[in-house]
Amino acid sequence: MTAVSEKQMKDAGSPPYVHNPGMQHYDTIIIGAGAAGLMCAGTAAGFGKSVLVLDHADKPGKKILISGGGRCNFTNRFTTAANFISANPHFCKSALARFGADDFIAWVKQSGISYHERKHGQLFCDDSARDILDMLLQPCRDFGVQIHTHTDIQSVEKANRFLLRTSKGNFSAESVVIATGGLSIPKMGATAFGLKIAESFGLNIIRPVAGLVPFTFTGHEKGELKTLAGISLDVSVSCRGQSFSEAMLFTHRGLSGPAMLQISSYWQPGDELDINLLPDVDITDFLALKCRQRPQAQLGTVLSELIPRRLVPLLMKNHTMTDKKLRQLGEKEQQQIALLLHHWRLKPNGTEGYRTAEVTVGGVDTDELSSRTMMSKQVNGLYFIGEVVDVTGHLGGFNFQWAWSSGYAAGMAIAEVS
Ligand SMILES: Cc1cc2nc3c(=O)[nH]c(=O)nc-3n(C[C@H](O)[C@H](O)[C@H](O)COP(=O)(O)OP(=O)(O)OC[C@H]3O[C@@H](n4cnc5c(N)ncnc54)[C@H](O)[C@@H]3O)c2cc1C
Structure with missing residues (x-):
């Protein structure tokens, strides 16, 4: 990644997301101006590739702006493959090795963004998530990436080249990168577009479910938990052989807090949660x-x-x-x-679903993709990056790190194509 100096930031011109009418050809078209798409765009453009980014939202990077309570938990110092859920737990290793947390932190530092560390190695901006979005947009400006927002993509076809029909006209490209994210928070623009494109090209999908999401309960259990709404305590929760020691929060609908969000990514309907309310105390000794x-x-x-x-x-x-x-x-x-x-032991009846989920577990099957480039093994020139892929991070900055790592991997691969 070409890191950006403060001077370059000051010299930056107008926003790059200006509509450019008419049929045009690009080295690559990236669908989705989110974390992964912008990372990929800046990387490929930095190596001289012509890049168009299309997004149906009114502005780029909306999830970045609301992330981490507005301060963006942009990575985690202790990122390893063990922090990711995937049908193939080894898939993320190559991309993480080529552009890992240290690389992103170095870029953040070089950009003059001040940040702080919270527990478990989570890094947040001191000021605002906008700093991270500006940092990602900077190479897009510097290297001439076109970003068209308010653009509906009607079709993606492949003959010799890719042809995209959109509400802003038709475009062609040597490669297409699908960076449309997961299904969480539809009211912010999340769609199943990426999964549908994958299916239309014959790629397998690992069934998507809401992850990092609060649990809901019904009946008398719901009523009882409701009386505890607002109470938070440190617990250790286990399910399906996974355990997380973090805070649990009682809500009006059920259970939330980091411990519950983490385990929700592993939970399946019908499972019981095994909650240790006193993970640091031996209650038998205490009572004695x-x-x-x-x-x-x-x-x-x-x-x-x-x-x-x-x-x-x-x-x-x-x-x-x-x-x-x-x-x-x-x-x-x-x-x-x-x-x-x-x-x-408690048995949730479900979760709050994509309405409040932070991520989607599942997505484009990693068996379909090269772990080095993120390109489809079946369709030359078609890439999938970020949350649309079946790689889901734990809570704590890992999902953005996957967006940076996979975006970089695809951007470099596109840069290497002569
Ligand atoms: C409330 C919230 C807080 C979060 N906080 C953190 C955090 O602090 N740290 C962390 O690591 N992760 C966090 N996450 C998760 C993180 O935001 C995502 O994992 C990450 O943004 C995924 O990057 P992406 O580029 O794959 O997708 P996104 O960033 O979601 O970008 C996808 C883009 O594609 C566009 N798009 C979607 N469908 C279409 C379509 N049909 N046509 C055109 N464009 C389309 C969208 O408008 C969007 O701009 C948070 C998520 C939420 C919901």
């Missing part, structure tokens, strides 16, 4: 100690020292525990309490 120190204390009072007060009666009621004095607790009851607090 309290029994010695305060035998007259009520069980509920003592448990309230460890978990939020409002949660205690709900747990006790649902597990037919009576609120007795500690000295009256038998060994079996202590074991029952330990089991409950270390393995609280």
